[in-house]
Amino acid sequence: MSARVLHTSDWHLGRQIGRHRRDREFDAVLGEIVSVAQDFAPDLIVHSGDLFDSPRPSLDDMRRAAQTLRELGDIAPVVVVAGNHDTRHVLAFLDYMLSDLGARTGDRARVRFATDARPGGLLLAEYPAETGELTVRVGALPYLHPNRFAYEFDDPASATASYAERMREVQAEVYRRLAASRGPRDLLVYAAHLFVEGATPSYSERTISVSSAYAVEAVALPEVDYGALGHIHKPQLVPRAGYPAHYAGSPLQMDFGETRDAKSIALVEITPGRPPRVELAPLDSGRPLRRLTGTLDQIAQRAAGVGDAWVKAVVDSESPMALLGERLEELLPQATIVDVEERCPGAVTAVLDRVAVDTDLPDVHDMLHDYLSKHGTHGIALDQAMSTFAGMRAEPDPADTTPCCEEELLDAAIAGKGFDGIDRTGLLTDGTVTGTEARR
Structure with a gap:
């Protein structure tokens, strides 16, 4: 006799690598999540925050989120917690779309959104397990920025309290309401978007939001049967011995701070009176992110193992190398080179002095051409950029009073x-x- 919860988090729809969009990767990994959900047949699906990467997602990303959440809602009820990248207005609009333009509300909605941390606005919901013998009770806490305490909570005593102290009170209120009138066959799930002290960030999160000033005490987490946490992109257990909470992590490697992270979603089986059994289902649809460091020859030796990846290259050289970006593209034909850095002892920046040099200083046109070439702009795109730059240089300078x-x-x-x-x-x-x- 048990209940099943599928836990996913931190989709960050709309996240780019440099100037490159990742729509195909997102479509593939979301399809993978739906497929895993169909096989697992959960009683509840929890998304623990950061559905989008931007507070103003594009229409394509809104459509992508709505379609995936609707497909997941056809499998099991879904609870989505607002993360620090999400906004209430966007999630409210998404809620309106998914509730058939308001036709289904409250307990009748298959997808529900937790956007309010105030006691009267907390999302508390009950869902029967498939067997009908257990009930999953979920309490959801959206991300709370320190500034929001000032205008969302009326307790003057919290004005001088630390973030951890204020969060301890908020989480205690979630648990109080969640555990009220709890029966012997009720399973409690706490879903939240926060940084628990001791968790290991991937450093692709916003730096300030994973600092000690934003940390929540692990001992202050409510005593539940499972904690579905979001915000940290690296999948991991909460650093508190015996506590049944887990960070599901992001489904893709979001940037080069996550090159070593294996991506997954958590499949949780909860049995009354026992620790939950958590299985990580791997997600393989995303392109890996690779850092390549060394000389050009050393990178060439590893090129065969790179394949279809996003690449940031740091190339060591004795002297500046012409057309370095193009040479890397030839070595890595399947990869997308996002950034190239050349580390050359002779390329130390120095102040140029016309009196001190015998030759003319390099022309700005040539300098821009070399820069763009080394950073991955080639072919027609390079020609167009240089043509545009030449046109800009030909325009009269408003500060030049010499008549033409x-x-x-x-x-x-x-x-x-x-x-x-x-x-x-x-x-x-x-x-x-x-x-x-x-x-x-």
Whole structure:
């Protein structure tokens, strides 16, 4: 007799690598999550925050989220917790879309969103397990920025308290409401988006949000049967001995702080009176992120194992190398090179002095061409960039007061002189009045 919970988190839909979108990767990994959910047949699906990467997601990302959540909602009820990248207005609109434009609300909605941390706005819900013998009770806490305590909570005593102290009170309120009138066959699930002290970040999270000032005490977490946590992108157990909580992590490697992280979702089986059994289902749809460091020859030796990956290369060289980006693309034909850094002892930045050098300083056109080439811009794109730059340089400088040829011609016309410089203000050189003056 047990209940099943599928726990996923931190999708960050819309996240890019440099200037590259990752739509195909997101579509593939979301399809993988839906497939795992169909096989696992959970009683409840929890998304513990950061559905989107931006507070203003694109329409494509809104559609992608709505479609996936609807598919998951057809499998089991879904609870989505607002993360620090999410906004209430966006999630409210998504809620409206998924509730058939408001036709299904409250307990009738298959997908519900937790966006309010105040006692009267907390999302508390009950879902019967498939066997009908157990009930999963979930309490959901959205991400709480320290500033939100000032205008969302009316307790003056919290004004001088630390973030950890205020969060301890908020979590205690969630547990109090969740455990009220708890029966012997009720299983308690706590879903939250927060940073628990001692957790290991991937450092692709916002740095300030995983600092000690934003940390929640592990001992302050409510005593539940399972804690579904989000915010940290590296899958891991909560660093508190015996506590049944887990970070599901992000489904893709979000940036180069996560190159060593294996991605997964948590499949949780909860039995009354026992620790939950957590199995990590691997997610393999995303392209790996690789850092390549060394000389060009050393990188060439490892090139065969890179494959279809996002690559950040740091190349050691004795002297500056021409067309370095193109040479790396030849070595790594399946990869997308996001960034190239050349570490060259002779390339130390120095102040250039015209008096101290015998040759002319490099032209800005050549410097830009070399820079773009080394950073992955080639072919038609490079030609277009250089053409645009040349056009910009050809435009008159507003700060330059030197008149151009067109201005000189216009000034001459206004002064009554023709293009040949002859004065045509009304008299010819022999004193004869012109036709125009005669008519006056």
